[in-house]
Structure formats: C-alpha cells, structure tokens
Amino acid sequence: MYATLALMLVTTLAFSQGIVKGIAWDGDMKEAMVGANAVVKGTTNGVTSNYDGSFQLSVPAGSSTIEISFIGYTTVDKQITVKDGETVDLGRIVLKSDAVGLQEIQLVADVAVARKTPVAVSTVSALQIQENLGSQEFPEVMKTTPGVYSTKKGGGLGDSRINIRGFSQENIAVMINGIPVNDMENGRVYWSNWAGLSDATRSVQIQRGLGASKLAINSVGGTMNILTQPSESKPGGFIEASSTEYGMFRGKVGVSTGLLKSGTAVTAIFGTTQGTGYIEQTWAEAYSYFLTVSQKLGEKHSLLFTLSGAPQRHGTRPYGKYNMFTYKQYENDVDRQYNANWGYLNGEKINESENFYHKPQLGLNWFWDINDDTKLSTVAYASFGSGGGSGTLGKRPSNSNPATGERQGWDDLYATNVASTTGSHGILRNSMNNHQWFGLLSTLTHSFNDNVNLTAGLDGRHYKGEHYREVRDLLGGQYYDDTKSSGNANAKVGDKIAYHYDAYVSYIGAFAQVEYSTDDFSTFATGTVSNTTYNRTDYMNYVLDDAGNIVDRHGNETKERVAADADAVNNLGYTFKIGANYNINENFNVFANTGYYSRAPFIQAVYLNYKNDLNTDMKNETVIGAxxxxxxxxxxxxxxxx
Structure with missing residues (x-):
C-alpha cells in the first residue's frame, strides 16, 4: 500500500508542470540574443536561448519567477503562474545593457541591426572574445567570422593583420566607438598600438562589403566596428592572469564605481603583457590602460570621456621574408620558431628588429536629447603617437644560416667599426613615425514619424605625421658619415639621418542618410561628400643654391639642408549607397545593397620619390559594389x- 501511494505521488508531481517560452532580445543591438540564460529563480533549472533568441523551459505548476540574464546586461525577472500542462508565452524579453552611455555610443558607431540593416554582418561578443582569445592577437579572434582572414604575420606582439573578403587593411575601415583609426597617410592599422584593446572591448561587429557607416572611410572590403566598455552601472572589479608554456604572461585588473548619486560613473582597466614570444626573440614588454568617465547632466545631456593607450616594445621577425614556401622549409629543416633577425654581440643576444610605440587616444562625447524626436551626438578626439622600429643601415652582420643553426655574427662588424678611421661601416637605426591627430564628429538624428528617420552630420580630421631616421647604436664606431643624405658627416646617437619630413592630411566631410522602415521592410540611402587637403615639408632633400633658391640636394650634398614646403593639394571625394531588407517571415529575410565610392588617394600617391614632387596624373580610386x-x-x- 505504501509503495502504491509513493508511486502515485511521484507520478502526480512529475506531471504537475507547465512550459514557459520567450525570446531574449538585445535592446541595444536590436537583435536576438544567443546564449542568454533563462532560469527558475532560486533553482538550477534553466536553459539558454537559441540562435533566434528563443527558449523553452519546463517549470513546476504554480507561481514562480523566471530570471533572464546575460553577461553585461541588466537581469529581467518575470513573475508567472502556470497551470498543469499549460504553456505561457512571455513574448520578447528586452535586455538592456548595464553600461552607462552604450546606447549613445552605438548611435555614433553606425551599428548594423540584424534583419533590418541591409548588409552582411556578424557580431562577436565580449564573452566570445574572452573565451577564444587565449594567446592570440585581437584580430585573430575574428577569423571564425565569414569572409575574414587573419594571420600573425611575423609572430611578434601586435604584428597581426586582418583581411576581409580578400581586401587588406588599407581597404578595411576600422572604427573604435565610431572613430576611424586607420592611418590617415596609408590607411593601415597597427595592432601593436592597441595591445590592450581586447581587455576593454564589449563587442565587435564585422560588416562585410561597403558597410553601414555613413562616413567616407576605407570600407571597400568591410568595416570592423569595435565598441569598448562604457562605464558600468554597477560597482565591481576583477583580476585576471594567464600565461603560456613558452613564457608569455598576461594580466589585467579592472574596477568600476557604478553609477553614483551624482550621475557619475567611472571604469578603469589596466593590463600588461610580458615575456618571451613563441617565435625566437619576439619578446614583449607591453602595458595598457583604459579609462571611461560618464556624467549625466540633467535629463537631456550627458558626457562621456575616454582615455586609452598601450605603450609597448617587442622584438619582431621580418614577415615579408616568410611566404608559405620558406615557412614550410623552415618548419621542415629547422623549426617554425626560427627567426633570422637575431644573433650575438659580445656574448649577448641582439635582435636587429624591434618595434616600440605609444599612441594614447582621448575622446570627449557630448550627447544631447533635444526632444523625443531629435538627438545630437558630438565627439572630439585626439591621439598622439610616438615611436618606430629599428633595423640596420650600411654594412650588415654576417647572415644567419638555418641549415647549420648559425646566428647573425655581430662581433666582426663591431670590431670593424672600432678599428675604422672613417666612422661606423654599419649601424643600428630607428625609423621614427610620430603623429598628432585631431578630429571632430557630430551626428544629428531626427525621426519624422515611426517609419522615417534622417541622420546628418559633419566629420573633420587633421593629421600631422613626422618621419625620420635616427642613429640608434654606432656598434663600436665613433660616428656615422651621412653626408649624402642629411649632410651630417659626423652623426652621433640620436641624430637624424637618411630622411626627415612632415606629412599633413586634413579632411572635412558632410554626410546624410534617409531611412524608411516598417516591421518587415527597411530601406536607406546614404550620401557623403568630402575634401582632403595634402601638404608636405621636407627637411633633407633641399638646399639653397648660390642665388638663394631652394633646389634639390643632389650635386649639392655638402650644403646645409633647408626646410622646403610642397604645394598643397585639394581633392574631392564622395560616396553614395542604397539598400533594402525584407523580412519574409519571422525566420527568413533577404537584402540587397549597392554603392559607388570615389576615394581620394593616400598621400604617397600625391607626392612622389619621397620628395615634394607632385603627381600630376593623380586620380581618385573608384569602387562600385553590389x-x-x-x-x-x-x-x-x-x-x-x-
């Protein structure tokens, strides 16, 4: 009898349950959330949401609380009452970011919305970055994204490169919180300058093709849209550390005040990467810092200040020498860690190729809710870069030999320089690339009604790059004779040699976008127009002739060099893009876009021969995409x- 009653009780309990279902929805990104947690509060009974954000959870009959959560978002509690065998549909549960100012940053950053913005897009979350980063570089985490190829190149810290749809970084727009970071002279991105970026990134959106950005940027192959962590709304902190088997250590610490009663919130993250690299003599000594301070000013205004930087030094390997054939050859004959760039000098290891740089960037965002329909976002930013890379000049040390294991021999060169009466025959030099960059980006958005929106704004940037070589190490000699290039026959450590010039690039642009959207259909048209001004000042290629005219130094190498300004050049550029998306049903959507892009050339194509020689055949690059x-x-x- 007792057994029968027990069996009846178990059976009754097993069937006294219902089902709760819903869709976890990202209120900031306006898309379904994959991997959100739905749990019966106070229990371990829970599930995670699917690709479409949906979840379905069996719950006991009666009243309970369903807790929907995701890292970096505020938790939502739903009180429910379920009858035996009943299904309760919670519908779309909107989760908002727990970060202060994220929604405003997304406005500036042109974040694409799934099943609305008609571009090919993939989003990588902070959780995915942390789970997959390990000892990889930041761009390498993106290589699982369709259309993206990433490589370590030479293998040194921050030497990675990324391609989207086969296009190199010169034709990929990289944006951090809506601010373009591609070099204004050549369009490249040097990831060693952003060594701590993975510690502070909230999400990365890869937009393939011309992308959703309204700015006139290098988005031919795609756009890499990086959103960093704004100030956290809750107080807290963390400490993390990791290391590799080959001796590279990484650590970081972060702290947040949370949103204070004064309307202020502060988040700070500090990190370091130090140790020996996987590739021979690719050691690293790097630090990173990231600070955000947000301040609410009443109901309509808020400010967000950001400061980030990553001072670093690291040994490199010349990736230009390592194609697939030589890499495979080294792997078979020696090992894949082989580096031909180092050897011994007086018994100590020396790598001729070292990279060192520090590029702090600061920005101040002002967000103004003018009214319910109109918002203005303005950001002023600046960066100051200093540093460069080392190498040899003149006679080189004896070469490494991978077949025998021999390394570069610096002692013979050192002895030659010591004995020389005409200065060092070969030296170590630094190629310095310093810059100052100032920018202002202002974006106005206005909603005419529930379906029609207008976005318009101005984008201004000014850049000065200073480039020169300097003597790093005389390697035993008394001086270096650089008469032919700089006119300095007695160059000492720290003296400028070989070349010295300043490059100036100024940019002013205007943009506008009209968007129409309903629940199932959206379309947009975007246009930009811009003017780029180039200039150049050369300090080593020109001298004064006997009549006082500025002339080329060739044939006049012994004369004192004078600064010579090139003729300024102005160049117009413009873009036009249109696109549409249609949601056939809740599961299936189609989209199309096309655009025309007329891009002003990089400054290397404006002035030729590393001088002030003007390229009279200069033309804009044009791109048509569909x-x-x-x-x-x-x-x-x-x-x-x-």
Whole structure:
C-alpha cells in the first residue's frame, strides 16, 4: 500500500508542470540574443536561448519567477503562474545593457541591426572574445567570422593583420566607438598600438562589403566596428592572469564605481603583457590602460570621456621574408620558431628588429536629447603617437644560416667599426613615425514619424605625421658619415639621418542618410561628400643654391639642408549607397545593397620619390559594389548567404 501511494505521488508531481517560452532580445543591438540564460529563480533549472533568441523551459505548476540574464546586461525577472500542462508565452524579453552611455555610443558607431540593416554582418561578443582569445592577437579572434582572414604575420606582439573578403587593411575601415583609426597617410592599422584593446572591448561587429557607416572611410572590403566598455552601472572589479608554456604572461585588473548619486560613473582597466614570444626573440614588454568617465547632466545631456593607450616594445621577425614556401622549409629543416633577425654581440643576444610605440587616444562625447524626436551626438578626439622600429643601415652582420643553426655574427662588424678611421661601416637605426591627430564628429538624428528617420552630420580630421631616421647604436664606431643624405658627416646617437619630413592630411566631410522602415521592410540611402587637403615639408632633400633658391640636394650634398614646403593639394571625394531588407517571415529575410565610392588617394600617391614632387596624373580610386543576401534563423539553426 505504501509503495502504491509513493508511486502515485511521484507520478502526480512529475506531471504537475507547465512550459514557459520567450525570446531574449538585445535592446541595444536590436537583435536576438544567443546564449542568454533563462532560469527558475532560486533553482538550477534553466536553459539558454537559441540562435533566434528563443527558449523553452519546463517549470513546476504554480507561481514562480523566471530570471533572464546575460553577461553585461541588466537581469529581467518575470513573475508567472502556470497551470498543469499549460504553456505561457512571455513574448520578447528586452535586455538592456548595464553600461552607462552604450546606447549613445552605438548611435555614433553606425551599428548594423540584424534583419533590418541591409548588409552582411556578424557580431562577436565580449564573452566570445574572452573565451577564444587565449594567446592570440585581437584580430585573430575574428577569423571564425565569414569572409575574414587573419594571420600573425611575423609572430611578434601586435604584428597581426586582418583581411576581409580578400581586401587588406588599407581597404578595411576600422572604427573604435565610431572613430576611424586607420592611418590617415596609408590607411593601415597597427595592432601593436592597441595591445590592450581586447581587455576593454564589449563587442565587435564585422560588416562585410561597403558597410553601414555613413562616413567616407576605407570600407571597400568591410568595416570592423569595435565598441569598448562604457562605464558600468554597477560597482565591481576583477583580476585576471594567464600565461603560456613558452613564457608569455598576461594580466589585467579592472574596477568600476557604478553609477553614483551624482550621475557619475567611472571604469578603469589596466593590463600588461610580458615575456618571451613563441617565435625566437619576439619578446614583449607591453602595458595598457583604459579609462571611461560618464556624467549625466540633467535629463537631456550627458558626457562621456575616454582615455586609452598601450605603450609597448617587442622584438619582431621580418614577415615579408616568410611566404608559405620558406615557412614550410623552415618548419621542415629547422623549426617554425626560427627567426633570422637575431644573433650575438659580445656574448649577448641582439635582435636587429624591434618595434616600440605609444599612441594614447582621448575622446570627449557630448550627447544631447533635444526632444523625443531629435538627438545630437558630438565627439572630439585626439591621439598622439610616438615611436618606430629599428633595423640596420650600411654594412650588415654576417647572415644567419638555418641549415647549420648559425646566428647573425655581430662581433666582426663591431670590431670593424672600432678599428675604422672613417666612422661606423654599419649601424643600428630607428625609423621614427610620430603623429598628432585631431578630429571632430557630430551626428544629428531626427525621426519624422515611426517609419522615417534622417541622420546628418559633419566629420573633420587633421593629421600631422613626422618621419625620420635616427642613429640608434654606432656598434663600436665613433660616428656615422651621412653626408649624402642629411649632410651630417659626423652623426652621433640620436641624430637624424637618411630622411626627415612632415606629412599633413586634413579632411572635412558632410554626410546624410534617409531611412524608411516598417516591421518587415527597411530601406536607406546614404550620401557623403568630402575634401582632403595634402601638404608636405621636407627637411633633407633641399638646399639653397648660390642665388638663394631652394633646389634639390643632389650635386649639392655638402650644403646645409633647408626646410622646403610642397604645394598643397585639394581633392574631392564622395560616396553614395542604397539598400533594402525584407523580412519574409519571422525566420527568413533577404537584402540587397549597392554603392559607388570615389576615394581620394593616400598621400604617397600625391607626392612622389619621397620628395615634394607632385603627381600630376593623380586620380581618385573608384569602387562600385553590389550585394544580395539572405538569412534564415530557427531555434538552434542559422544560415546566412550573400
């Protein structure tokens, strides 16, 4: 009898339950949240959301609380009452970021919205970055994203490169909180300057193709849109540390005040990477800092100040020498860690190639809610870079030999320089690349009604780059004779040699976008127009002739060099993009976009021969792009094609 009663009780309890379902929705990114947690509060009974944000959870009959949460977002509690066998649909549960100012930053950053913005897009969350980073460089985490190829190149800290749809970084726009960071002279991105970026990143959105940005930027192959951590709304902190088996240590510490009663919130993150690299003599000594201070000023205004930087030094390997054939050859004959760039001098290791740089960047965002329909966002920013890379000049040390294991021999060169009466035959030099960059970006958005929105703004930037070589180490000699280049026959450590010039690039642009959207359909048209002004001052290629005219130094090498300004050049550029997205149903969408891009050339194409020689045949680069795409999401399955 007792057994029968027990069996009846168990059976009754097993069937006294219902089902709760819903969709976890990112209120900031305006898309479904994959991996959000839905748990019966106070229990371990829970599930995670699928690709389409949906979840389904069995719960006991009666009243309970469902807790929906995701790292970096505020938790939502839903009180429910479920009858035996009943299904309760919570619908779309919107989770908001727990960071102060994130929504305003997304406005500036042109974040694409899934199933609305008609571009091919993938988003990498902070959780994915931390789970996959390990000993990898920041760009390498993106290589699982469709259309993205990333490589360590030579293998030194921050020497990674990323390609999107086969386009190199010169044709990829990299944005941090909506601010373009591609070098204004050549369009490249040097990841060693952003060594601590992974510690402070909230999400990365890869937009393939011309992208959703309204700015006139290098988005031919795609746009890498990086959003950093704004100030946290809750107080807290963390300490993390990791190391590799080959001796590279990483550590970071962070602290947040949370949103104080004064309306202030402060978040600070500090990190370091130190030790020996996987590749021979690619040691690293790097630090990083990231600070955000947000301040609410009443109901309509708020400020956000950011400061970031990553001072670093690291040994490198010349990746230009390592194609697939030589890499495989070294792997078979020696080992993949082989580096031909180092040897011994007086019994101590020396790597001829070292990179050292520090590029602090600061920005001040002002957000103004003019009214319910109109908002203005303005950011002023500046960066100051200093540093460069080392190498040899003149006679080189004896070469390494991977077949025998021999390393560079610096002692013979050192002895030659010591004995020389005509100065050092070969030296170590630094190629210095300092810059100052100032910018202002202002964006106005206005909603005419629930369906039509206008975005317009101004984008201004001014850049000065200072480039020269200097003597790093005379390697035993008394001086270095650089008469032919700089006119200095007695160059000492720290003296400028070989070349010295300043490059100036100024940019002013205006942009506008009109967007129409309903629940199932959205379309946009974007246009930009810009003017780029170039100038150059050369300090080593020109001298004064006997009549007092500035002339080329060739044939006049012994004369004193004078500063010579090039003729300023102005160049117009413009873009036009249109696109549309249609949601056929809740699972299936299609989109299309096309655009025309007339890009002003980089400054290397304006002035030729490393002088002030003007390129009279200079023309804009033109790009025409078109794309069709489709997406399908259903619970635990998702596929995209374009």
């Amino acid at each position: 794309e069709l795409g489709a997406g399908y999401h259903y619970e635990k399955f998702a596929v995209k094609a374009n």
